[in-house]
Amino acid sequence: MKNSILFFFFLALVGCKTEKQKIVSLEEDVSFLASDSLGGRETGTAEERIAAAYIQERMQGLGLLPKGNAGTYYQTFTFKPKTDPHSEVQFGGGDSTITGTNVLGYIDNKAEKTIIIGAHYDHLGMGGQGSLYREGEAVHNGADDNASGVSVMLQLAQKLKDTLHGSNYLFMAFSGEEMGLLGSNYFTKNPTVALSTANYMINMDMVGRLREDKTLSISGTGTTPIWPQVLNSTNPGFKLVLQESGVGPSDHTSFYLHDIPVLHFFTGQHEDYHKPSDDSEKLNYTGMEMISAYIYAVIKELDDKAKLKFKKTKNESEEVPRFKVALGVVPDYLFDGKGMRIDGVSEDKPAQRAGLQKGDVVIQLGDSTVTDMMSYMRALSTFEEGNTTNVVVDRKGAKVSFEITF
Incomplete structure (x- = not known):
């Protein structure tokens, strides 16, 4: 019964788009994805699948082509969850497996280069491993982590459709990030777009809490020589904290490890991180609009440029x-x-x-x-x-x- 109610709730929110395409705001996307009804979007749950259906419907409404498996927007993967935190997750079927779902949409400009723009949409469900909440089970809504990144990704799809034609665009909502970058890891090993065409990857994870001083962290700035110049020349007024390493605790790492230049946008941790209190009303939607416009400006600056040269960076995590x-x-x-x-x-x-x-x-x-x-x-x-x-x-x-x- 619970799943039926959630499904009809989802239909009520997105059904109007089938009648007439309309602009969906950042706040509307976050409000749905971070609602209590979605139960924290834990990987493999019915609630995560409803979130995936919402993102698929949004991509379809924006005119993105399906780029998952078998002509769909979905790329599913099964895995055995970790029992030993130092062991690697094993992909594939079998007993006690979980199925995650990446959601992929594509803009085909018949270009030689492809830009990958991604954000994970899974979260912690009712808590459990990874939660910093100590008062029992509760819905971890994950508004900043990472409904914020998904909503900015969808807004960028809206902006890039029919505007910049120097590249193709692959938009990816990753599953399994909270369990160890599983969705992005699986995609890079089972790509639906040739990774050899990938020019660079942009990842947005927790971009919803821009502070008053407009501090914005961008990681991966050493993964191609031109990043610092482009980021500074297009900066509309952010206080930038640039970090060179292409390795970090989010999905851009999976692409860096396949020799693809990356950028990871992040507005910082806060007291609601991995707690039930990470709610939609606490986000800075004006700040998210600014970040979206900034990323668009970066993409525009490189639209007619040659394919970027990849550069390895120091793995700072090895020194921790x-x-x-x-x-x-x-x-x-x-x-x-x-x-x-x-x-x-x-x-x-x-x-x-x-x-x-x-x-x-x-x-x-x-x-x-x-x-x-x-x-x-x-x-x-x-x-x-x-x-x-x-x-x-x-x-x-x-x-x-x-x-x-x-």
Whole structure:
């Protein structure tokens, strides 16, 4: 009965598009995908399939061609979920398998180059592994993560249709990202468009919380020599935080590993990350419009240019130290000052028990000076459970010292 109600709800929202094509706003897309009715869009669930049907209907309404399997918009894949977090997921049928569904739409401009524009649409369902919520099961709506990216992707499809003709465009809504980039990984091993034609890949994951200072993180800027020049020349006023590495915890990584230049757009973590409170009314839709326009400008700048040259980058994730303890904070990954700024403090963890607050900037941990995220992580990796040390923070211009026990 529940699935029937959800299906009719979906029909009510999108049925009007079959009568007359209309412009669907970013907010409308996010509101549907992040509604309680979709139960958090966990990979392989009936609710994720309803979200896939919505995205397929939107792509069809925009005039995108199906580019999944057998003339459909869908590319399904089955896999066995991880039991050992250090083992690789095995694709293929068998007992205890889950089926994910990528949704693919295509603009065929008869060009030699193809631009891949993607965003994952799955989320955490009712919580479970990956959730930072500690009060039992609840719907994790995932408005920022990542209904925001899907809605911007669909708006870009609307903008690119019948405007820029120097490339073909493949739009992809990935499944299985939260379980380990599964949908994008599967596509790159089973492409429905020849990867040899791929010029570059743009990934949007969590682009819904642009801050007042307009800080925007873009990763992958070292994957082709021209990225910094293009990004700076088309920048409409963002405070850019550019990171060279093509490897990161989102779907662009799968394409980078196949020697395709990538960009990943991200507006930063927040206290609602991987919690039920990541709701649609908290998004900055004006900021999302700005990001959409910026990406369009980047694509336009390269429309008549030659195919980009791929360049390998340092894998920064290989340098991340391993930890035996946690401070219990959400770092501000967009902070570009000296130290590690705290963007959120977890309940009943060492940081909260010691008195640290959101907005504090950690400048010393034990005997180590903290100048950035990497130096913070190196310092944290030296401690074990039960250790006690001092942490010094910059709190509104004043240096404050706390004793902290892990």
